[in-house]
Amino acid sequence: xxxxxxxxxxxxxxxxxxxxxxxxxxxxxxxxxxxxxxxxxxxxxxxxxxxxxxxxxxxxxxxxxxxxxxxxxxxxxxxxxxxxxxxxxxxxxxxxxxxxxxxxxxxxxxxxxxxxxxxxxxxxxxxxxxxxxxxxxxxxxxxxxxxxxxxxxxxxxxxxxxxxxxxxxxxxxxxxxxxxxxxxxxxxxxxxxxxxxxxxxxxxxxxxxxxxxxxxxxxxxxxxxxxxxxxxxxxxxxxxxxxxxxxxxxxxxxxxxxxxxxxxxxxxxxxxxxxxxxxxxxxxxxxxxxxxxxxxxxxxxxxxxxxxxxxxx
Numbered sequence: 001x002x003x004x005x006x007x008x009x010x011x012x013x014x015x016x017x018x019x020x021x022x023x024x025x026x027x028x029x030x031x032x033x034x035x036x037x038x039x040x041x042x043x044x045x046x047x048x049x050x051x052x053x054x055x056x057x058x059x060x061x062x063x064x065x066x067x068x069x070x071x072x073x074x075x076x077x078x079x080x081x082x083x084x085x086x087x088x089x090x091x092x093x094x095x096x097x098x099x100x101x102x103x104x105x106x107x108x109x110x111x112x113x114x115x116x117x118x119x120x121x122x123x124x125x126x127x128x129x130x131x132x133x134x135x136x137x138x139x140x141x142x143x144x145x146x147x148x149x150x151x152x153x154x155x156x157x158x159x160x161x162x163x164x165x166x167x168x169x170x171x172x173x174x175x176x177x178x179x180x181x182x183x184x185x186x187x188x189x190x191x192x193x194x195x196x197x198x199x200x201x202x203x204x205x206x207x208x209x210x211x212x213x214x215x216x217x218x219x220x221x222x223x224x225x226x227x228x229x230x231x232x233x234x235x236x237x238x239x240x241x242x243x244x245x246x247x248x249x250x251x252x253x254x255x256x257x258x259x260x261x262x263x264x265x266x267x268x269x270x271x272x273x274x275x276x277x278x279x280x281x282x283x284x285x286x287x288x289x290x291x292x293x294x295x296x297x298x299x300x301x302x303x304x305x306x307x308x309x310x311x312x313x
Contacts, residue, residue, distance in 0.1 A: 001162045003135050003188050007181035025183055025190070032179045032191035036198055039175050043199060046157045046173035047206035050129040053155040054211075058089070058127030060204070061154070063145045065095035065109035067189045068133040068196060073101055075200035083213040084221040091128075093118045095141040108141065115145040119152070126153040131203065133196050134158075135188035137165020146170050159199050161192040175199060212284030216240065220259045220285060224252070233259050240285070241266035260285050 013021055036043075054060070060079070062072035073092050079085035092098075095114070096105030108114070124130070132146040137160030147170050150156045158171025161179050168174035177199060179191040208214055213221040216239070224233040230252075237248035240263040248266055255262035255271070263285065264274035281287030 001136050001138070001165075002178070002180050003161050003182055003192055004186045005181050006185040007183065010183045013183060028183050028191050029194050032177075032195040033198055035177055035179050036195055036202075039177055039199070042173065042175045043202050044206070046175060047203050047210070049155055049173055050131075050157065050203065051207050051210040053127055053129050054207070055127050058125070058129060059091050060085075060089065060207075061091040061093060061122060061124070061128055061130040061149070063093040063115075063130060063132040063142055063149075064134065065100075065139050065141045066104065067193050068135055068139070068142070069094040069100060071193055071196045072131065072133050072200060075197070075204055079204060079208075080223075081225070082219055082222060083208045084223050085208070085213075091122050093122065093130075093145050095139075110140050112140050112144040115141045116148050119145050119148040124149055124152045124154045126155075128154040129157065130154045131157045131159065131200070132167060132171065133160075133200070134165075134167050135161045135192035135196070137162045137167040139167070143167050143170060157203070159196055161188070161195065212282060212286070215260075215285040220263075221283075222259065224257050224259075230257075233257065233262075237262045237266055260288075264288065 010024065013024065016024070060076060062076045064072040073094065076090045076092060079090055080087055093115070094100050095111060096108030099105060100108060130146060130149040132142050134142040137158070143166045146156050146158055146167060150170065150172065155173070156171045157173045157175065158167040159175045159177065160167045161177050163176055163178060168176055177195040179195050182188060182190050182192065184190065213219070218236045218239070220236060222229065222233065224230040234245055234248045234252055236259050237252055238245050241248065241251070243266050248262070251266035252259070252262040255265055260278055260283065261271065261274050264277065265271060277288045277291055281291065
């Protein structure tokens with residue numbers, strides 16, 4: 001496997017000056033990101049399939065062992081604060097269990113029985129999307145979990161850094177990121193891990209784009225859970241509704257912190273109409289504005305705001 005082989009160019013890396021070694025490792029990181037370009041069609045196909053499968057109740061299920069498992073957990077853990085993706089719709093199947101999030105569990109990656117047990121306990125449905133990550137593509141735990149998930153009808157996505165590996169063969173949507181040999185042989189926390197993180201960022205962010213949880217480049221589903229995020233939310237409402245910050249703040253308060261509802265309130269809609277339109281548009285602000293007949297703020301409402309129009313309750 002390429003990720004396990006010693007790269008002859010770096011056989012004496014430990015004898016190099018630290019400046020030269022740092023430059024080589026940095027270049028390796030750049031190469032890892034560049035390697036993703038060839039896989040963009042596969043990543044896009046997997047993302048589209050994931051969005052279609054999830055519906056209103058499907059879950060994103062991350063599977064991995066060791067470094068790959070921790071990279072996967074990091075991606076999934078960010079979905080709630082970034083996109084308000086419900087915690088009940090994210091599941092982690094990690095070799096060694098929760099304790100492996102912060103420490104190495106010897107032998108866990110070889111435990112095929114535990115992989116099947118964890119998948120069975122998750123009670124997967126065809127609406128669930130399983131994203132399994134392994135640099136080698138041969139990790140027994142990860143391969144077994146993905147295969148079992150596939151047999152239960154879940155949409156399976158495999159991310160690996162070695163061609164022809166069992167994980168990719170077993171996945172309905174295989175994603176190969178050929179990052180090649182590591183500067184430190186077998187240390188897949190480096191090039192392979194960086195590439196995995198980027199791929200997971202693309203998949204999860206792409207799903208949220210397609211689900212309408214992003215509008216005009218903003219995280220419009222973000223829950224404003226602290227003062228900084230509340231200010232950010234007010235700024236989003238002000239930008240979307242083209243109103244002043246105080247107007248946006250009042251709208252956000254009346255909307256109970258929901259940015260999309262607040263934006264519509266700031267445009268002059270009442271809360272009932274705003275919530276109805278968002279429900280009909282599956283939470284997608286672009287769909288709502290299309291229903292209103294404009295891509296941006298209706299002129300009549302914009303004019304009212306310029307004259308200091310109040311937010312309706």
